[in-house]
Amino acid sequence: MNRIPFALHRCAAALVCVALAACSTVPPYHQPEVAVPAHFAGSPQWSVAQPADSTPRGPWWTAYKDPQLDALETRVNVSNQTLKKAVSSLQEARAMVDYQRAGFLPTVSVGVAQSRYRTSQNLLGKSLAGQTISDYSAGVSASWEPDLFGRIHDATLDAQASAEASAADVEALRLSLSSQLAVDYFNLRSLDTQKQLLDDSVTAYDAALQLLKRQLASGAIDASAVAQAQAQLESTRTQATEAASQRAMLEHAIATLIGEPASTFSIPARKQTFLLPDIPHAVPSQLLERRPDIAAAERRVFAANAQIGEARAAFFPNLILSASAGLESSFFAPWLTAPSLFWSLGPQLAGTLFDGGRRKASLESAHARYDGYVADYRQTVLTSFQQVEDNLTALNALADEAHSQRVASDAAALSLKLVKNRFDAGAVSYLDVVTAQTIALTNERTAEQIDARRAVASVGLLVALGGDWRVSADQ
Incomplete structure (x- = not known):
């Protein structure tokens, strides 16, 4: 439970550094x-x-x-x-x-989805192989490019x-x-x-x-x-x-x-x-x-x-900070409960090394x-x-x-x-x-x-x- 505040603190510190380092070309x-x-x-x-x-x-x-x-x-x-x-x-x-x-x-998006799918039975090492399951999800995601x-x-x-x-x-x-x-x-x-x-x-x-x-x-x-x-x-x-x-x-x-x-x-x-x-x-x-x-x-x-x-x-390079959180469950009844919570938070730095000029x-x-x-x-x-x-x-x-x-x-x-x-x-x-x-x-x-x-x-x-x-x- 203490990981979320710690991650937010690190992200806030990173944003301050980015703001101080920002420049124009x-x-x-x-x-x-x-x-x-x-x-x-x-x-x-x-x-x-x-x-x-x-x-x-x-x-x-x-x-x-x-x-x-x-x-x-x-x-x-x-x-x-x-x-x-x-x-x-x-x-x-x-x-x-x-x-x-x-x-x-930042760009913020929200979505609600429901799907039903079946995994191939011929896949080795998958616990859900050959099973048909439902997926109920609702979440919000945000991304920002400093x-x-x-x-x-x-x-x-x-x-x-x-x-x-x-x-x-x-x-x-x-x-x-x-x-x-x-x-x-x-x-x-x-x-x-x-x-x-x-x-x-x-x-x-x-x-x-x-x-x-x-x-x-x-x-x-x-x-x-x-x-x-x-x-x-x-x-x-x-x-x-x-x-x-x-x-x-x-x-x-x-x-x-x-x-x-x-x-x-x-x-x-x-x-x-x-x-x-x-x-x-x-x-x-x-x-x-x-x-x-x-x-x-x-x-x-x-x-x-x-x-x-x-x-x-x-x-x-481009720096992208992204975060997402929501609820996901294979069953509708426990969908809106705390155990269904998921979240992610992290930066991404990407640049082009070669583009042929x-x-x-x-x-x-x-x-x-x-x-x-x-x-x-x-x-x-x-x-x-x-x-x-x-x-x-x-x-x-x-x-x-x-x-x-x-x-x-x-x-x-x-x-x-x-x-x-x-x-x-x-x-x-x-x-x-x-x-x-x-x-x-x-x-x-x-x-x-x-x-x-x-x-x-x-x-x-x-x-x-x-x-x-x-x-x-x-x-």
């Missing part, structure tokens, strides 16, 4: 270094700041002060199916963290970092989807304005055609002017139809982004002037390292570093995987700087283009007015009027397209910076 982690410029070439006032990838990114689209856009963006977070899948993957990654953490705790060399610890670090990377992936996807919606929306509004220009032109051209037909009937002009007006009218109608088709496709794309069937979704047409947010020069460097894709890439480097620790731990290959694979994720991280950072520079360059260039194009549009409108006056005075042919009208319409559409491109470039810059600059780092 994971290498010390250092975030990969990357070359960071002192400022952006597109705006030298912006300088390098400290990382803040945990800062909330906020509803950046509200900077455009468009209630319709705000309403659509909120539906992306609720109804987009691609985003829902990413959230499911995040939940799966977090569940894996709990799974790995469970390895620190994390002697940090294998479970390293696996937990791997799972935790992977979950954090998945969380960053969700934010990156959310940012990507919201930006794609904004781009589609601004292009749709641009087409609304262009369609209005084309429809107004069609109305004006049709009125001019009817006037020319009456003049032709009275013999005031020849048939060539009517033909030219007819060609211009139909060409403009074709452009209006094409603009309507492009708008419908963008409307369908927006419907898919917000999780609604394209056949039941519509956005009322509206002529709109784009109001671009004024992004302060001191902000982009502070937001660049808040990008969720950079955070995800860095967490995957950390996870790969933990996987090296897991591969190293495989070279060391499998563990070494796994370790080399883990190191190679780590190097690959380091390269991914550095490439992600380089790409982020490129995207900021590209959008800065685009915004600066488009601002100049918009100014020049507005001057050109005003000049074309003045030219059209003068040519019409000369045609009414009989000084020029109607072909000159058609040419002036085409140039004026083309310039108006080009000006509108440049405005839309500026809005798209500003969206691209905000996305490249990781979100809303109006959210302070201490929130």
